[in-house]
Amino acid sequence: MATVVTVTSGKGGVGKTTSSAAIGTGLAMRGHKTVIIDFDVGLRNLDLIMGCERRVVFDFVNVINGEANLSQALIKDKRVENLFIFPTSQTRDKDVLTVQGVEKVLNDLKGQGFEYIICDSPAGIEHGAVTALYFADEAVVVTNPEVSSVRDSDRILGILASKSRRAVRGEAPVKEHLLITRYSPARVERGEMLTVKDVQDILAIPLMGVIPESTAVLKASNTGTPVILDEESEAGMAYKDAVGRFVGEQRAFRFMDVPKKGLFQKLFGAAAS
Amino acid sequence: MSFLDIFRRRPEASASIAKERLQLILQHERAGRDDPEFLPRLQKDLLAVIGKYVAIREDHLAVSVQRNSHSAVLEINIELPPKM
Numbered sequence: 001m002a003t004v005v006t007v008t009s010g011k012g013g014v015g016k017t018t019s020s021a022a023i024g025t026g027l028a029m030r031g032h033k034t035v036i037i038d039f040d041v042g043l044r045n046l047d048l049i050m051g052c053e054r055r056v057v058f059d060f061v062n063v064i065n066g067e068a069n070l071s072q073a074l075i076k077d078k079r080v081e082n083l084f085i086f087p088t089s090q091t092r093d094k095d096v097l098t099v100q101g102v103e104k105v106l107n108d109l110k111g112q113g114f115e116y117i118i119c120d121s122p123a124g125i126e127h128g129a130v131t132a133l134y135f136a137d138e139a140v141v142v143t144n145p146e147v148s149s150v151r152d153s154d155r156i157l158g159i160l161a162s163k164s165r166r167a168v169r170g171e172a173p174v175k176e177h178l179l180i181t182r183y184s185p186a187r188v189e190r191g192e193m194l195t196v197k198d199v200q201d202i203l204a205i206p207l208m209g210v211i212p213e214s215t216a217v218l219k220a221s222n223t224g225t226p227v228i229l230d231e232e233s234e235a236g237m238a239y240k241d242a243v244g245r246f247v248g249e250q251r252a253f254r255f256m257d258v259p260k261k262g263l264f265q266k267l268f269g270a271a272a273s
Numbered sequence: 274m275s276f277l278d279i280f281r282r283r284p285e286a287s288a289s290i291a292k293e294r295l296q297l298i299l300q301h302e303r304a305g306r307d308d309p310e311f312l313p314r315l316q317k318d319l320l321a322v323i324g325k326y327v328a329i330r331e332d333h334l335a336v337s338v339q340r341n342s343h344s345a346v347l348e349i350n351i352e353l354p355p356k357m
């Protein structure tokens with residue numbers, strides 16, 4: 001059975017595309033046949049983050065309009081077995097994704113044996129974001145520890161609970177996962193940033209991971225490599241842990257504290273820090 | 274960090290203010306989430322009708338739906354100026 005997973009947030013720029021690329025890649029690395037679909041029509045960034053922008057010929061919108069078939073549009077990743085990218089188009093007409101069109105594409109993907117279908121949602125709470133979450137079985141709610149992001153995540157949780165197909169049909173609710181990104185332990189320690197516990201208290205859904213603010217993310221996007229493949233980086237390792245938790249494993253949380261300094265460094269470390 | 278920072282009390286952390294503000298606003302927003310979509314339009318129409326007879330301020334007319342397990346009540350509160 002295929003699982004449709006929507007990566008969503010309400011607010012823009014919080015790390016949805018970064019996380020979709022990392023989670024999709026992580027699931028494929030674990031042996032699951034996975035496709036990541038870019039629902040952000042008009043912007044189209046997933047192909048860049050995945051490093052396959054020069055291989056895009058046909059896209060999601062072409063397939064929905066019947067101008068190409070699935071196998072022409074799906075891009076097979078060259079690094080990871082079982083991983084496919086489904087880019088979107090840069091058309092300005094954002095309403096081209098119809099519910100019927102999307103449903104047909106998802107059914108065809110399920111027919112091709114995909115186990116995970118990751119939907120990278122556009123920002124906002126309008127048509128595009130609602131279409132991206134409509135068919136979700138599970139949702140990854142990406143949140144930065146910051147007031148507007150937390151508030152928007154709360155609204156998205158409200159929409160999942162009222163407008164997803166599962167909600168409309170009265171089926172079992174969409175399974176929700178909280179993914180906190182761009183977390184800065186040093187700023188949390190100084191009281192400048194909401195803590196993981198604060199965000200969890202407010203949103204009250206299970207925590208699948210905490211991704212630290214990391215220069216490795218920018219470096220990965222520069223080279224078109226999902227950051228989870230940078231196994232040396234804290235962000236890469238944190239995404240690996242998050243994917244493990246997503247599939248039900250117990251993993252201790254890492255990279256959430258500032259490395260402890262000794263008393264000597266506290267007293268005389270000013271010059272160094 | 275300087276030598277004295279270790280002994281200095283930190284000012285009220287802005288993160289705790291953020292948490293409090295979020296809890297308040299979300300409590301309010303969650304309560305209104307199940308409201309029918311026509312409520313804002315109904316409020317506007319009511320304002321127009323009542324405005325024909327008496328001048329009232331927009332924020333003096335509140336429309337809400339109160340629910341319990343077996344019924345829903347449309348509650349309309351209109352505050353009038355003291356002298357009419």
Ligand SMILES: Nc1ncnc2c1ncn2[C@@H]1O[C@H](COP(=O)(O)OP(=O)(O)O)[C@@H](O)[C@H]1O
Pocket residue numbers: 009011012013014015016017018019045123181182183211212213214215217218221235
């Ligand atoms: N953990 C992180 N550390 C540092 N920068 C990050 C992190 N996660 C995301 N970013 C940066 O934030 C920006 C927005 O990320 P993106 O994934 O495109 O967000 P969205 O898809 O939600 O709009 C990008 O520049 C990305 O490199």
Ligand SMILES: [Mg+2]
Pocket residue numbers: 016017018040045121122
């Ligand atoms: Mg994006």
